[in-house]
Amino acid sequence: MALSLLTAVPSSSFIRLHTKGTSNRSNVNNLSVVRASKSVAKANDSDQKIVRRSANYHPPTWEYDYIQSLKSDYLGESFNEQAIRLLGEVRMMLEKVVDPLEKLELIDTLQRLGLSYHFQDETKRILEDIHIRADQSKALWKEGNLYATALEFRLLRQHGYNVTQ
Numbered sequence: 001m002a003l004s005l006l007t008a009v010p011s012s013s014f015i016r017l018h019t020k021g022t023s024n025r026s027n028v029n030n031l032s033v034v035r036a037s038k039s040v041a042k043a044n045d046s047d048q049k050i051v052r053r054s055a056n057y058h059p060p061t062w063e064y065d066y067i068q069s070l071k072s073d074y075l076g077e078s079f080n081e082q083a084i085r086l087l088g089e090v091r092m093m094l095e096k097v098v099d100p101l102e103k104l105e106l107i108d109t110l111q112r113l114g115l116s117y118h119f120q121d122e123t124k125r126i127l128e129d130i131h132i133r134a135d136q137s138k139a140l141w142k143e144g145n146l147y148a149t150a151l152e153f154r155l156l157r158q159h160g161y162n163v164t165q
Contacts, residue, residue: 004155010055073094094122100130100141101148130165 090110097103103126110116116123130152133139142148156163 008165090115091122094119094126100133100139101145101151104130104148104151107155108151127156127159127161131156131163 073087094103094106097106107119107123107126110119110123135153142152153163
């Protein structure tokens, strides 16, 4: 089976090594492709049509009106107020945290939970502050801490800041 597949590939698509004089294994820099060709498989009969079988699908039971008629326990006004209150608490957490590593961990957690879009302004302000302070002086909070350095690097790069490796 493998032999028949190998013979189907044209020999002109293989890479040939050119060596000078003796066969030296370290002389691999002279790689060149002799000739590239593209092989296209053609059907024997061009008029042949593939007939697609049709499955007898039944109409879905989840109609739009049915879905709209479903009731949710979390649509009340009290839940909207609770969500707004919790967003305010998270904003206060972002303001209160002093340690840059804790701020970065909080931003990372919000991203992992899928809630970071609520806090884009705060995230931008915190990362801008960390980026400016990293340029001005050597940050002692991440010295010798590979986790802190990697987290700072990843978050700054994700948000479009130019950080050197």
